[in-house]
Amino acid sequence: MDEADRHADPSAENEMAVIRRLLEASGPLPEATEAGRARLLSAIAGELAGETEAAAPGWIATRRRRTSRWRGVWALTAGAAAALLLTVTVTSSDSLLLLTPQATVSASAGPTARQVLLAAATAVAKSPGEGVYWRSRTVTGALVPDPSRRYVLRFSMEKQAWLTDTTGKRSWWIEHYLGAKPATPPDEYAWRAAGSPTRWHYPAVDGDKGSIVEPAGTWESGPREPEATALDTAGILLATPTTWAEVKALPGDPARLRSFLEARIRGQAAKGPRLNQTAEMEVRLQRSCMEILSGLPVSPEVRASAYQILASLPGIKADGEVVDPLGRTGQGLRYEVLRSDQSKVSDVRYVIDPESGMPLSSETTGIRELANGRTVEVGSYQAYVEMGWTDDKPELPESAQEEPAEKPQEESPSESQEEPAPEEPDLTIQ
Template identity: 35%
Template sequence: MRFTLAVAAGLLFAGVAAVPASADAPKAAYWRVETTFTRTHDHAVGSGYYLTQRSVETEWLSPEGRSWFGFRELGAKPATKKDEAAWRADGSPTTWAYRTEGMKIRLSVKPGKGTIGVTKGRPDGFRLGEKYVTYQQLQALPTEAEALRKQLTSEVNTWIDEAAEEAKTTDPKATKNDWLVNLDRYVAERASELLYVNPVPDKVRAAAYQVLKTTKGVSDLGRSKDPLGRSGRKLALPVSSSEGSVLKQQLLVDTQTMTLLAEYTDLKDGGKPMLGTSGVQTFKAGWTNDKPAVPGVS
């Protein structure tokens, strides 16, 4: 999953705000976000080869803030040509199983049946940072980059204050500086979420992209394509490091629609790649009238 500020507890549901004149009206029945994950398991199987697994999850949000969630495993396969050769030497099995941290992991080359249902354990509304807001409040977000940066920075600082205080209950040596060192990264992350998570106005999305690409530490890597062949601008977030772990992330943005296409995550601990958490996610976000259903196989 993504490394975002969404780990904070104590979610709030905010009140209703007036709709500004520049607001975007809902263009369909649902705002739909499809996320496809590709990751390599960190546990070798068979004679010692590794598997890459794909899965897809989809969220549908109505303008009233109701949420539906679908998920499907898309199947596993050998990660590299070397792994494929070892797999074939093992007789080309189509299922695998192994234990890790007390859990039994089962994998198959075939896609799963998938699930669909109403999202439970959340209030109606749209997740924005550490709170839930209404559709009207999404439309009232700043459309100027510096005003939006100011708001996002203020929200991140509030979260840092709360996180630092909570950390002291288990680590008396924890200080606010433990979080402030990554302030720019947090602001960039928050801006990137506005590019796909919620149906914000087009002008807000454009402002969020400006905030993202001009945040201190963010670097422009030029044009690139994602695993689906879609072209966009690739940006690298500030590198985050803590207690031997180093997290690098790159984002691919469609600068025509100002939507996030893909996120590349490279996490290392003590210089060793963390295969289970590193990988690539692709996103498809937009309005749809299609009712929630089990994600398809692709």
């Protein structure tokens, strides 16, 4: 029985009942919950005390927001909104820095990865699918060693995508670099010993797919003004700009969507090194499904199919109930990125809300050694703050032209040519 038939089987209803019971199972002890809440509130207070004034020129911390008319948008709670920057925790070993908190309950006590993904597929299939813009807002961050490898820096950025094919409207990409600073007190001490620099330059380097690399370019400690770029695409799929015609043609059936993605992956692989048809195909399928779930203005049926494809892939493990980089609780799903010799490059973890079907975050972590021998965990994350269809308009920097004089003619899927994506500072992985 293939994956599509399995979901059409009446017995699937019984499986969904089991999933619901597992997701409703009691979580951590009240004492543990209260302790975690206290740590989070303390961290939030520290961030606000140290950064609210500095963030005043930007709108993340202080700007008044309009009353929104979101249709099915998952929005960040007010308490978590204050913690837009990553809170770093240190384990009992002073030498290991963790980017991501550990699971709050035993993974064996909760649902399996497949059950979590199928529950999310069922939920997201019911989400609304109409609006003038598909809008997503993410907070991205990275923990990487400074160029001298003496301390770890924490970079943060907010990104927005406003995508539309409505005549007279323009799609926009808005980004706001929030700054960089030493990640922990030991890093701050090493940073001061290095002369308290406020600018760092990283050369462009190559790395294994899925490896953690430093963000190429020159970076400052202070925030920058928001910047907006007009887009002529409907988003990114398999690291390639995609047209609206291509997005609308994506099949809403898991078997057909998987066949489409595999054919496109093989087409890309034909232009480069030979594709490992087992491990590499699965990794690229995982990435393409997450691109669909987190960044493309597709129908609810396509979004649900992407979850069903993920549920059919091996290697994804359930972490149980976890806390994401913004302090939100969800179900954690993890897999390893391996080299061809099966050595590990990095760990990737998704956190999703199975009740709404919305992804909360995507995190990649790895281990590095600093110049003094201290072992640290480095990595990057994308936390999805808002996502969904809306009739609101983007709030653009004054330098941006809000409406195009004339909407460009879009090519059909067969006629479209690959074009480079808009340049942006990259805080993510290879």
